[in-house]
Amino acid sequence: MAPQPFLNNSLVPWSDLDIPSGANSFCNICRWAGESFDSPPHSEGSHCPSCGSIARERFLHWSWIRSWVPVEGARVIENSPRLGEGYRTMMSRALHYRGSDYDERAHQADIQLDLQDIDLPTSSLDVVLSTHVLEHVPNTGRALRELHRVLAPGGVVVLQVPLAEPTTKPPDSPEFHADDTPVFWRFGFDLADQLSDAGFVVETQVTERLTRAVASGAWPPAGEPADGPIDPATQAIVRSGRGRVLTGVMTDEEARLLGVGPDHMFVTWVATVTPDSKRLHRTAPSRVRGACRRIPKWLRRSIQAVLP
Numbered sequence: 205m206a207p208q209p210f211l212n213n214s215l216v217p218w219s220d221l222d223i224p225s226g227a228n229s230f231c232n233i234c235r236w237a238g239e240s241f242d243s244p245p246h247s248e249g250s251h252c253p254s255c256g257s258i259a260r261e262r263f264l265h266w267s268w269i270r271s272w273v274p275v276e277g278a279r280v281i282e283n284s285p286r287l288g289e290g291y292r293t294m295m296s297r298a299l300h301y302r303g304s305d306y307d308e309r310a311h312q313a314d315i316q317l318d319l320q321d322i323d324l325p326t327s328s329l330d331v332v333l334s335t336h337v338l339e340h341v342p343n344t345g346r347a348l349r350e351l352h353r354v355l356a357p358g359g360v361v362v363l364q365v366p367l368a369e370p371t372t373k374p375p376d377s378p379e380f381h382a383d384d385t386p387v388f389w390r391f392g393f394d395l396a397d398q399l400s401d402a403g404f405v406v407e408t409q410v411t412e413r414l415t416r417a418v419a420s421g422a423w424p425p426a427g428e429p430a431d432g433p434i435d436p437a438t439q440a441i442v443r444s445g446r447g448r449v450l451t452g453v454m455t456d457e458e459a460r461l462l463g464v465g466p467d468h469m470f471v472t473w474v475a476t477v478t479p480d481s482k483r484l485h486r487t488a489p490s491r492v493r494g495a496c497r498r499i500p501k502w503l504r505r506s507i508q509a510v511l512p
Contacts, residue, residue: 250262250464259469264333282301284337333362336365339389372389411454413459416428421443
């Protein structure tokens with residue numbers, strides 16, 4: 205019989221986890237427990253045999269529920285959600301939940317939204333969940349300011365992107381993800397600075413193992429075994445976290461149970477709108493256009509096309 209997740213009509217995102225004793229793998233989204241996930245560890249892997257969630261989605265939910273006081277009826281939008289009807293029904297039980305997408309070419313959505321120009325009223329949302337979307341948006345600053353605008357005081361955006369560079373930069377040559385979506389930015393830990401510039405109070409959430417790695421300046425953390433090839437690019441990314449405030453929110457055992465790894469793939473920014481930060485954050489167009497001159501020519505037209 206095919207798995208039938210979300211049959212528990214009382215299940216909501218913040219229901220107790222109740223991990224069964226002896227479980228080797230666990231999904232904190234549908235509450236499946238079993239021997240193993242259906243694919244190897246990776247941010248795009250560790251597929252849940254029941255609901256189909258992947259590891260980055262489980263870490264996103266983990267960060268969200270840890271950081272947010274649940275409010276029934278909260279207004280939630282999830283950018284480009286992967287999961288299907290059962291998941292959306294579960295999310296809608298106690299929330300005003302909608303999925304959004306830019307063009308609905310690769311994801312089913314309730315509404316179409318351009319994060320650079322969100323067609324929603326100011327302070328009309330309480331939560332935005334966004335995983336591996338922002339790297340596909342040409343103008344990061346504009347998108348972050350728009351997210352700040354549409355979130356009500358106390359609202360949060362829970363944001364994941366692939367941590368691909370020590371410092372944010374555009375790709376050196378055209379880059380596309382599996383759904384043929386262009387990548388405009390390869391982000392680093394310094395995305396936290398851009399979120400702060402947009403008016404958010406930011407917490408950078410990671411696994412506890414990644415905090416140890418950053419503190420030791422090496423991957424794997426000093427004195428700990430490697431769980432795969434040691435990649436120089438990963439070493440550079442880990443070293444770039446030195447001096448930043450990182451919050452370890454998942455123990456090694458929790459990460460193992462949820463299929464979370466390699467750890468640097470799961471950096472998540474929880475950005476909160478405070479009551480006194482509902483002010484306009486704008487970057488002068490001339491300043492952004494100057495930045496455009498410092499990036500590869502193949503990106504200029506795409507980014508300049510969205511500027512005023």
